[in-house]
Amino acid sequence: MASRARVRAPELTGKGGWLNTGGNELTLSDLRGRIVILDFWTFCCVNCLHVLDELRELEERHRDTVVIVGVHSPKFVHEAEHEAVVDAVERYGVEHPVLDDPELATWKQYAVRAWPTLVVIDPEGYVVAQHAGEGHAHALEKLVEELTAEHEAKGTLRRGDGPYVPPEPVATDLRFPGKAVRLPGGTFLVSDTTRHQLVELAADGERVLRRIGSGERGLDADSFNEPQGLALLPDGRVAVADTVNHAIRVFDPGTGALETVAGTGRQWWQGSPTSGPAREVDLSSPWDLAWWQDRLWIAMAGVHQLWTYDPATDTVRVAAGTTNEGLVDGPAAEAWFAQPSGLAAAGDRLWIADSETSAVRWVERDQDDDGYRVRTAVGTGLFDFGHRDGAADQALLQHPLGVTALPDGSVAIADTYNHALRRFDPARGEVTTLATDLREPSAAVLADDDIVVVESARHRLTRLRLPEEAVRVESVAHRTQRAATEVASGTLRLDVVFQAPAGQKLDTRYGPSTRLLVSATPPELLAEGAGPDTDLARDLVLADGVTEGVLHVSAMAASCDDDPAIEYPACHVHQQDWGVPVRVVDGGAARLALVLAGMDAEA
Numbered sequence: 001m002a003s004r005a006r007v008r009a010p011e012l013t014g015k016g017g018w019l020n021t022g023g024n025e026l027t028l029s030d031l032r033g034r035i036v037i038l039d040f041w042t043f044c045c046v047n048c049l050h051v052l053d054e055l056r057e058l059e060e061r062h063r064d065t066v067v068i069v070g071v072h073s074p075k076f077v078h079e080a081e082h083e084a085v086v087d088a089v090e091r092y093g094v095e096h097p098v099l100d101d102p103e104l105a106t107w108k109q110y111a112v113r114a115w116p117t118l119v120v121i122d123p124e125g126y127v128v129a130q131h132a133g134e135g136h137a138h139a140l141e142k143l144v145e146e147l148t149a150e151h152e153a154k155g156t157l158r159r160g161d162g163p164y165v166p167p168e169p170v171a172t173d174l175r176f177p178g179k180a181v182r183l184p185g186g187t188f189l190v191s192d193t194t195r196h197q198l199v200e201l202a203a204d205g206e207r208v209l210r211r212i213g214s215g216e217r218g219l220d221a222d223s224f225n226e227p228q229g230l231a232l233l234p235d236g237r238v239a240v241a242d243t244v245n246h247a248i249r250v251f252d253p254g255t256g257a258l259e260t261v262a263g264t265g266r267q268w269w270q271g272s273p274t275s276g277p278a279r280e281v282d283l284s285s286p287w288d289l290a291w292w293q294d295r296l297w298i299a300m301a302g303v304h305q306l307w308t309y310d311p312a313t314d315t316v317r318v319a320a321g322t323t324n325e326g327l328v329d330g331p332a333a334e335a336w337f338a339q340p341s342g343l344a345a346a347g348d349r350l351w352i353a354d355s356e357t358s359a360v361r362w363v364e365r366d367q368d369d370d371g372y373r374v375r376t377a378v379g380t381g382l383f384d385f386g387h388r389d390g391a392a393d394q395a396l397l398q399h400p401l402g403v404t405a406l407p408d409g410s411v412a413i414a415d416t417y418n419h420a421l422r423r424f425d426p427a428r429g430e431v432t433t434l435a436t437d438l439r440e441p442s443a444a445v446l447a448d449d450d451i452v453v454v455e456s457a458r459h460r461l462t463r464l465r466l467p468e469e470a471v472r473v474e475s476v477a478h479r480t481q482r483a484a485t486e487v488a489s490g491t492l493r494l495d496v497v498f499q500a501p502a503g504q505k506l507d508t509r510y511g512p513s514t515r516l517l518v519s520a521t522p523p524e525l526l527a528e529g530a531g532p533d534t535d536l537a538r539d540l541v542l543a544d545g546v547t548e549g550v551l552h553v554s555a556m557a558a559s560c561d562d563d564p565a566i567e568y569p570a571c572h573v574h575q576q577d578w579g580v581p582v583r584v585v586d587g588g589a590a591r592l593a594l595v596l597a598g599m600d601a602e603a
Contacts, residue, residue: 007127007599009036009119010109012069016082016100019089022165026069026097028125033158034067035147036121037140040112042075043088044356044399044417046285046301046339047134047577048116050267052092053244054137058144059096064159065148070098073107075115076385076399077478078417087440087457089167091176091194092226096164108483113594114578123151123158131597133555133576135269139501139597146502172459173208174199178228179288179402179443180454180461181238183253188445188452188461189238191227198227198240198251205452205461212251212258219245219265221258229288229343231296239296239309241286248278248286248298248309262309262316267302269573270515270556275317278309283316288402288443290343292350299340299352306332306340306352306363320363320374324517325577326552327357327381331366335374338382342414342443346405353400353413358385360403360413360424377411377424378431381521382579383550386477387418387433395431396477397422402443404451406466412451414441420473421453421464433473435464484581486588489542493591494518494529496536496555498574499598505562507571517554525549525582536596542584553578555596 009028018025028036039055041048059068072088074080079088080102089098101107110119110127118136120129120143129143151157178193186203197213217225219242229241233250239261240249247263262278263286272282284302291297296309297319305321320332321340328336342353350363359379366373378392386396402414406423412434413422421435421444440457453462496516500506507513514536520526529540536555555578560571578594593600 009121009125009127010106012038012071012099013105013109014071014099014101014103015105016072016085016102019086019098019100020094020165020167021097021163024163024165026099026163028121030163031067031069031121032125033123033156034162035062035065035123035144035151037066037068038110038119038121039068039070040073040107040110040115040117040119041070042073042079042115043085043092044076044079044339045115046287049092049244050134050285050302051116051118052094054134056095058137058141062144062148063162065157066144067162068096070094070096071106072098072100073104073112073115074102076417078398078419084440084457087176093194095166096162113485113580114576117595120147122147123156128599129597130595130599131574132578132595133574135572135574136597138570138572139504139574142502173206174459176456176459177442177454177461178456179230179241180445180452181230181232182445182447182452183232183238184236189230189251189253190454190461191230191240193226193228193243193456196224196226198224198230200253201461205463212256217244219247219260224249229286229299231289231291231343233291233296239289239291241289241298243285243287243301246283246285246302248283248289248296261311261314270323270575271558271573276315278314278316281316283307287339287341288343288353290345290350292343292345297343297345297350299343301339301341301355304337304339306337320372324519324552324554325356325382325579326519326521327354327359327376327379329361329374329376332363332372332374337361342400342402344403344405344411346409346411351403351405351411353403354379355399355401355416357382358397358399360397360400360411377426378413381550383581384477385417386475387415387420387473388475388477389422389432389473390430390475392424392429392431396475397431398478402441402454404444404446406446412444414443414453416440416442416456421451434467436473438462484548484583485592486585487542487582487592488586488588488590489544489584491590492540492542494538494540494551494553495591495593495600495602496553496596497593497598497600498536498555498557498596500557500559500562501572501597503562504559504572507558507560513558515554515556519552521550521552522546525551546584548581548583551578551580551582551592553580553594555594557596
């Protein structure tokens with residue numbers, strides 16, 4: 001086994017304390033003898049949710065030697081609330097200890113730069129690997145096997161039960177519902193996300209009429225996996241965004257039949273087809289759906305895009321977005337989104353809740369060609385959020401998950417992390433607050449003169465009368481609490497560190513196996529170095545006169561089995577997007593290292 005740098009793992013500290021441990025505090029000394037995988041995550045981040053799913057199989061297979069510890073490291077103010085972390089741990093089925101670190105203390109100790117990041121600690125308490133982004137399950141499996149053999153031989157491996165203690169289940173009719181749709185008969189169909197079911201409620205929004213699905217994770221005629229978005233189709237059936245199954249299902253309320261119309265059950269990766277027969281193309285965490293312009297539009301949160309499903313041809317295709325994460329308007333093929341999570345069709349516009357940029361945006365026909373154009377109504381970017389009403393170009397939201405078209409042409413916004421229902425009026429260009437004291441509203445649906453809000457963290461539907469006047473609230477503005485990286489002016493060396501997992505090598509059979517895309521907000525921050533290339537290292541030149549901004553770095557590497565005897569080697573894609581706030585100061589760093597996989601030798 002190759003020798004590794006001996007870096008002692010810093011202690012795990014977090015002001016919020018521990019979850020899933022039965023009330024016990026954990027230290028690294030308590031975990032000595034076990035292989036520990038720290039998962040730095042935050043519950044707004046869809047890539048973090050992908051990693052939770054990637055880790056499930058490894059966690060089960062090595063339960064007697066491996067302890068996964070989630071370190072919850074918030075981006076948004078709401079995510080620093082302890083009760084919100086408690087909810088998220090249950091909502092996403094996290095079955096390992098979680099440290100609530102609202103002040104990013106452990107994040108800073110481990111010099112983490114991105115969500116998600118995985119850090120591996122050996123049984124003697126030393127850091128041996130770091131991985132950013134998704135796609136590392138295979139590499140972790142190999143590393144765990146190596147560490148198990150090495151430390152079993154040394155006598156430093158301790159097998160046994162881990163420290164995970166499941167919380168007591170809570171009896172409610174719904175559990176973290178995601179979206180809802182009103183059926184023609186006046187009843188409501190709700191995605192009961194955490195219980196992997198759909199639930200039909202009576203017209204009062206309370207009485208359960210029936211449950212659809214077994215309640216177990218799966219992709220068959222009687223199961224879902226954390227379903228979210230729902231859309232009523234012209235024929236009376238309901239399309240379902242089966243999020244963690246990476247599939248689109250169709251449910252017939254009349255017959256109870258459930259079928260898969262799009263997706264393979266596998267997650268889309270860079271290089272996969274972006275159009276074709278609907279059941280042959282991979283999808284990535286579809287979060288919401290809307291029927292618009294004779295197609296089913298899909299908020300593909302997992303890759304920051306909008307896709308469409310055309311039932312007439314039984315095909316899917318990308319409709320908008322590049323897969324880069326951010327807020328960029330323009331022609332659909334050039335636009336950037338950040339985890340689009342809510343859709344609402346309204347005449348010639350398709351409204352979008354773009355959650356990670358805390359924005360409301362829309363798609364419309366491009367008057368200059370036959371395509372579409374993306375525009376922003378509210379929101380400025382990845383790191384600015386809050387609760388501020390007024391002119392749309394100054395208003396602030398906090399991670400909205402839903403939009404609802406209102407009869408007067410305005411849009412209701414499920415402003416999820418502000419626990420509020422907001423309204424954008426295109427005619428006046430203003431944002432107001434309709435209701436507060438909701439708990440993580442994730443969607444809303446019209447019911448005659450009322451609006452019925454999906455109060456996800458209160459596990460219920462809440463009926464509100466649409467008020468004629470807005471609620472007044474005190475304005476609050478926030479920026480993400482991640483500290484900016486101080487860099488020197490002039491040339492900044494960017495190194496994306498990638499070391500292929502044991503037994504693998506970079507796949508160069510068909511050309512370069514790595515990709516690096518760099519941009520900045522504001523764009524003027526970079527005088528040179530923006531754009532795509534295949535080298536994972538690059539010299540960036542920072543422009544004179546721009547003292548702060550965000551570097552957007554997207555990296556991908558493909559590695560395959562390194563054994564000539566294997567005719568068809570297994571390959572794995574590793575990818576991550578970083579948004580790195582930087583501040584130009586005298587004496588700042590001249591090198592920026594981002595670890596995709598492995599260890600930074602120059603750290």
